[in-house]
Amino acid sequence: MFGLGLNKLILLAIIIAIVWYGWKYVDRVNRVRRAINEEMLRRRGGGKAAPELPAEDLVKCTVCGAYVPGVRATSCGRADCPWPA
Numbered sequence: 001m002f003g004l005g006l007n008k009l010i011l012l013a014i015i016i017a018i019v020w021y022g023w024k025y026v027d028r029v030n031r032v033r034r035a036i037n038e039e040m041l042r043r044r045g046g047g048k049a050a051p052e053l054p055a056e057d058l059v060k061c062t063v064c065g066a067y068v069p070g071v072r073a074t075s076c077g078r079a080d081c082p083w084p085a
Contacts, residue, residue: 058067063080073083 057070059070075081
């Protein structure tokens, strides 16, 4: 009817496989290239910078020995805790 023999079907399957894996390879190369470009921009300072997190000093509790934030220290629940509730 269409003249499709086993040889032509095998050849068609091989061509489809080559196109499929070729497309996946090109997509992977493009993703790596994009990631490298973004990293280069970030290192130059032109990209998204990581937000700076505020640092806070810790103070050792004289009663239980736990380290708590010095500015926002709260009571641990013990009766002799030096920090306000």
